Amino acid sequence: MNFKEESLYLAPLYNRFPLTIVRGEGVYVFDENGxxxxxxxxxxxxxxxxxxHPKIIEAVTSQVKRLLxxxxxxxxxxxxxxxxxxxxxxxxxxxxxxxxxxxAIEASLxxxxxxxxxxxxxxxxxxxxxxxxxxxxxxxxxxxKKYQEPFEPLLDGVTFIEFNDTKALEEELRKGDYCxxxxxxxxxxxxxxxxxxxxxxxxxxxxxxxxxxxIFDEVQTGIGRTGTMFAFQHFDVTPxxxxxxxxxxxxxxxxxxxxxxxVAESLHYGxxxxxFGGNPFVTSxxxxxxxxxxxxxxxxxxxxxxxxxxxxxxxxPLDDVSDIRGIGLMYGIDTKSNARSICERCIxxxxxxxxxxxxxxxxxPPLIINEQEIEEGVYILxxxxxxxx
Ligand SMILES: Cc1ncc(COP(=O)(O)O)c(C=O)c1O
Numbered sequence: 001m002n003f004k005e006e007s008l009y010l011a012p013l014y015n016r017f018p019l020t021i022v023r024g025e026g027v028y029v030f031d032e033n034g035x036x037x038x039x040x041x042x043x044x045x046x047x048x049x050x051x052x053h054p055k056i057i058e059a060v061t062s063q064v065k066r067l068l069x070x071x072x073x074x075x076x077x078x079x080x081x082x083x084x085x086x087x088x089x090x091x092x093x094x095x096x097x098x099x100x101x102x103x104a105i106e107a108s109l110x111x112x113x114x115x116x117x118x119x120x121x122x123x124x125x126x127x128x129x130x131x132x133x134x135x136x137x138x139x140x141x142x143x144x145k146k147y148q149e150p151f152e153p154l155l156d157g158v159t160f161i162e163f164n165d166t167k168a169l170e171e172e173l174r175k176g177d178y179c180x181x182x183x184x185x186x187x188x189x190x191x192x193x194x195x196x197x198x199x200x201x202x203x204x205x206x207x208x209x210x211x212x213x214x215i216f217d218e219v220q221t222g223i224g225r226t227g228t229m230f231a232f233q234h235f236d237v238t239p240x241x242x243x244x245x246x247x248x249x250x251x252x253x254x255x256x257x258x259x260x261x262x263v264a265e266s267l268h269y270g271x272x273x274x275x276f277g278g279n280p281f282v283t284s285x286x287x288x289x290x291x292x293x294x295x296x297x298x299x300x301x302x303x304x305x306x307x308x309x310x311x312x313x314x315x316x317p318l319d320d321v322s323d324i325r326g327i328g329l330m331y332g333i334d335t336k337s338n339a340r341s342i343c344e345r346c347i348x349x350x351x352x353x354x355x356x357x358x359x360x361x362x363x364x365p366p367l368i369i370n371e372q373e374i375e376e377g378v379y380i381l382x383x384x385x386x387x388x389x
Contacts, residue, residue: 001032019347024051027369029352038377040365041352045188045220045330048247049292050366056250059288060281069279078284082256085290089229091238092258097278101219101245102133104255107272108182108215108241109137111259115213115266116179123157125172125181125212130163131189132182132217141182144190163187164195166202173210180213180241185231188220191360192325192332197235204237213263215241219255220330223247224293224367227301227328234327247367250289254282296367304328306371307363307378314382321385331363332356335385342384351380 001020021029021037027050028036042048049056063078070076083095096107109124116122126132126141133139139148140155148154159178161168172178181203187193207214216239221231225247228234232242240263245255255277276282293300304327311324315333323334335342339355346353356362365377 017344017347026050026052027366027373035350037347037350037352038373038380039352040363040377040381041354042247042364042366043251044246044354045225045364046246046249047251048223048225048367049250049289050368053250053292053368055288055292056285059285063281063284066280068281069276071275071279072273072277076278076280076283078280078287079278082278082283082287082290085287086244086256086258089290089294090242090258092242093261094259094264096257096259096272097283098255098257098274099253099276099282100133100255101243102135102138102255103274103277104219104243104245104257105132105138105141105182105217106135107255107257108217108243109141109180110272111241111257111263111267112180112213112215114271115263118266119179119211121177121179121212123159123178124155125159125161125169125178127163127183127187128160129187129190129193130160130182130184130217131187132184133219163190163193164199166199166206169199169203170206173206173212176210178210178212180215181207182215182217184217184221185234186221186226186327186330188330188362189356191334191357192330192362194325194327200232200235201237204239207240213240215239215243217243219243219245220364223290224297224300225328225330225364227297227304229294229297231327247293248289249282249286252282252285254278254286293367300328300367303369303371303374307331307374310374310378311363314378315385318382318385320387326363329363329365329367329369333361333363333381333385335359335361342381345384346380349380349384351377351384353377353381 020032022032023030086095128143130143132142143160216232222244240260242258320335325332339361354362
């Protein structure tokens with residue numbers, strides 16, 4: 001492919017790696033020359049079942065023959081089936097479907113505002129270094145100036161506190177005019193920063209105390225990524241609103257906002273909608289993904305522990321590495337050098353890894369990865385970070 005043509009025809013928004021991927025199989029992808037790459041990136045934590053998974057092929061082909069889209073003016077069974085599964089697995093009560101992570105957050109913010117309307121509460125609390133998406137609402141609660149500044153003014157009424165700062169959270173909530181607190185249980189784009197158990201549990205307690213909703217953004221951490229179906233299940237809490245996307249569709253674009261009855265009771269017909277949201281094609285495939293991931297949870301825990309131990313043993317001692325954080329199949333490696341250059345050198349060695357921030361290399365492989373494939377990737381990463389290649 002001619003990379004130069006890109007700038008003639010596509011908006012100048014993506015600083016791509018110099019690689020054209022044409023197909024994938026299992027945990028490997030192939031470039032246009034037939035070279036094979038081990039994938040530790042999953043299309044940014046999306047391809048939970050890897051590539052060309054037989055169950056996904058079967059779900060896609062059978063639904064293509066039946067019905068792709070019909071709109072939310074009519075009832076469709078796959079959407080209801082997926083909603084039932086997400087409700088059962090999350091302990092929440094109702095689902096709304098959309099097409100991306102940022103839309104799942106927009107819906108979370110609108111539902112919170114709708115709930116807050118009758119209570120005179122419209123403000124949000126978010127955390128510094130968070131990432132919640134690129135549309136104007138999601139961007140307004142994203143705690144990173146580099147994403148916000150070019151597009152200001154944003155939504156007003158958003159307060160940012162330090163992640164894991166329970167004292168600051170209570171000081172704000174005490175003011176009484178917040179409709180919701182939005183948190184990632186593990187900050188993803190912000191550098192794979194896990195929340196402290198005490199912070200998450202106190203957030204739940206304080207939201208109840210001050211009559212404020214708790215939103216968990218699990219766009220990246222949800223659907224098995226951390227070894228539980230949702231990352232909040234590592235803690236003894238349930239949010240009022242749960243935002244999902246990425247891994248839910250196994251590669252198809254889908255977002256979901258799952259809510260409890262308290263939130264649902266404040267919604268009315270027409271308050272929110274999406275033309276494509278939850279169409280029979282994506283929801284029938286997502287249903288299969290959810291079933292498969294549920295079965296994979298013991299496997300994810302096992303290989304996740306293996307990955308964590310191997311990173312500790314082989315990568316943590318390297319001179320260029322200052323910290324490693326993560327859980328399940330979601331890890332961040334802080335380097336003293338430039339994370340992007342590590343990704344570029346890994347590509348040359350046929351391994352795909354990505355960054356989150358300038359100095360953090362992110363590992364989010366397909367959830368089907370096995371121990372041998374993990375060893376293969378960590379071996380390449382070790383060689384590259386050591387500077388041998
Ligand atoms: C935690 C989190 N929330 C929201 C988003 C936005 O998702 P999307 O890019 O699908 O709009 C992302 C994307 O990286 C994310 O990691």
